[in-house]
Amino acid sequence: MTANGLAGVPLALEPLSKKDYTSDQEVRWCPGCGDYAVLSTFQSMVATLGIKRENTVIVSGIGCSSRFPYYVDTYGMHSIHGRAPAIATGVAVTRPDLNVWVVTGDGDALSIGGNHLIHALRRNVNITILLFNNRIYGLTKGQYSPTSELGKVTKSTPYGSLDTPFNPVSLALGAEAGFVARTIDSDRAHLTQVLTAAAQHRGAALVEIYQNCPIFNDDAFATLKSPDGALIQLRHGEPIVFGGGRFCVVRDADGDIRVAETETADPERIVVHDETRGDPSQAFALSRLTEAGVLRQAPIGIFRRVPRPAYDDLVREQIDAVRAEDQAAALAAVIAGQDTWEADER
């Protein structure tokens, strides 16, 4: 039995509802922003976790999505650009009784805060990171982001962007994350299921959320959701087939993973998804089925969900193992040290 991500968080005595998690602050995202759907789903989902409202903390960085904490009636901090994982680490390490979330975006998490993201994942701090990926800078009005496709024309790249984007799922897997998933703002049921699983995972969980920015990057995920596109659903224990069964993911004899037509594929070679595989290679290979340019194809679901000891639990264990019973007396002994001498007034 692996520990639940919410172990240690006190349970609510009365059932809570979405309304309990809705703050009195007016939501100020642009009309049609994908953030609304994620907020609404989150408020409903967190009420179903069965924990006390006052024991949830949401820490965000800077960007449109980072306004999120203001709208959820829990404890929260809207911090500074890119640093939310570091701040959340301080919260999680000192307080095992809190359910800690980080809300961030593609610029916040992958550009200015890239360092904190990879280290929070590597350490496996018990926090859940929601990475809202709209593939653009919204708050600063439309510059390309580290997930924008190559050649993206924006105000800061009038001749097209020149740098290769990050694939956040590949990055998280490379950073040793124990829980990595992707979901999309337009699929409430999928969003709910992935966020719940992420909250219950003990250790760092990264959820990439494809989120549409109607103002600066509208329809970035439209092709993906259209009949021409392919949203590859990953379901634990099931063969990976999509496009109404027309396509599947196969593993070739040389170990390569690719998309094939189901009709002609060797059924033995169709990959059965196993999110609990210890080795991240297959999860990484699946993450590479995501197109880096205009998105026509991308897997969604839980890529990896494996238990690893959580950093904050280990920190507390180290202290509990040696903590002196009488702290005041122990402090006096430490301060006195080994080598002291007595002086008389002369």
Add this chain to the structure above:
Amino acid sequence: MSHVAEQLPLDRVVIRFAGDSGDGMQLTGDRFTAETASFGNDIATLPNFPAEIRAPQGTLPGVSSFQLHFANFDIVTPGDVPDVLVAMNPAALKANLRDLPRGGVIIVDTADFTKRNLAKIGWAHNPLEDGSLSNYSVHALDLTGLATGAVSQFDLTRKDASRTKNMFALGLLSWLYSRPTEGTLSFLSEKFAKKPTIRDANIAAFKAGYAYGETTEAFEVRYHVAPAPMKKGRYRQISGNLATAYGLITGAQKAGLQLFLGSYPITPASDILHELSRRKDLGVMTFQAEDEIAGVGSAIGASFAGALGVTTTSGPGMALKGEAIGLAVMTELPLVIVNVQRSGPSTGMPTKTEQADLMQALYGRNGEAPVPVLAAKSAADCFDTAIEACRIAVTYRTPVIMLSDGYLANGAEPWRLPDLSAIPAIEPGFATAVNATDDAGKDAFHPYERDPETLARAWAVPGTPGLEHRIGGIEKAARTGNVSYDPDNHEYMTRTRQAKIDGIVRDIPDIAVEDPSGSARVLVLGWGSTFGPITAAARRVRLSGRAVATAHLRHLNPMPANLGEVLRAYDKVVVPEMNLGQLATILQARYLVEISSYSRVRGLPISLSELEVDLIAEIDALQEEN
């Protein structure tokens, strides 16, 4: 043949141990200091080492030294110049010779005085043979050969055998200055407990060094420095970094808060991280972050969660933490930032001391971001200053910057153990209940409701039912803490944040002036580690029959209420600083008094004899004017 050397009493001695950075000079100095402190002398030390872990062997940049001043009276500096130089190789001799006054004692290891090694440092002739050291009292001994001989019965490589030469030298010096040896013997037994051969060899070399002094006639006299009179009590020696760590633990314990340190290794602050990391027995949580920003960020998170968040660093790290400190100003959360200053700008001289981060501490953030700033004046004072930083941070819900420096961090002095039960408790006063009514007339919690006395905001920690709230870096509406872009509100909040910090002045003592004659016309005002040189120089000035007043600032923001009055009471105010006059500039701007700035930026403490001469000149010039 044993001989009995004459024992001469001395009041004070300054010894400098110098060698290659791999020769163990810091360890040798530390041990000699421990022996001397436990004997009851007053001590002050100055370690001085290169930033490179191992610069090329035998070269001038690779020289590491440790200076110890000990006396039978109360001393405040490690001494400008050594009386005795222990040089373990030609480079150590060359690098330190210019500091040694004529008649000084040189104890030198001759083993490395080969043509090749002399050439490495640009000496064409061997100074031990060409008469160039005739103004000194030279003891040229093959310390390496003697040590190697003393450990020949152990199964050691040649390299390991020769590495015991520092213990041989320590043994010899321990004999020469009549030091107790039990402490060093038990230290070696513990340090090398897992390597019995190395342990036994080091002990043998140490004893052989002691016996060498006793049995040979190389030294006609040995010296005795009697214990110094000190206030009754139990003492230990302490360095600034250790005292800072203990002060932080004590402050958190007095506040009943979990101490959380988020830190990134940086010279010369890392020893605070090291010590706090060892103190899990005292419940201390430490987090070695991925960078300086994560260090302060995690500390802010910990404070938000109800712990006492602390981050420790040096100048370059302070530069990186600026934005996050601004967040703590805006969110009004307790946070202690320790800056162990070093020579800058940029990487500067990482192992050398300086006080040039004062302006950075006071003003180095975007926007109007007032932060209380404190500075420790001595190694032991780091303890009290750290507790004061915790007290202000918790009481006023504010980040507090504590300035130390490389000299305080590594230097050691005797410290009378504090009576911990006499240190007052710090009251976090967490919010536990609603404190307002909202527009609809319902009970509400407003995180920016303030204590009318301190202007501290209500601090409710996550997990407190009914007080759920959000804070952040965006401007807050007064009281509710909601996001606000209202012009009048921003003006009000900016002034309120300033008023809160300014108001701390009611909670800090007036600055005290020391002027034994009561007739001084010149005031020397210092801050931080210049306390030692200023105090020592002022004593000498007074001994010369002149009057001089001294005062020292611990609180640099806000400054004590009576400071302006004190400054205006003197004809001349001299402010010695290890920077280009930062405090002097601030005092002139704030109090409209003329300040005579006394600047030194050599990466070393200000020379007390230089300061003495300059102060006498100032005082005499003033006398002649009238």
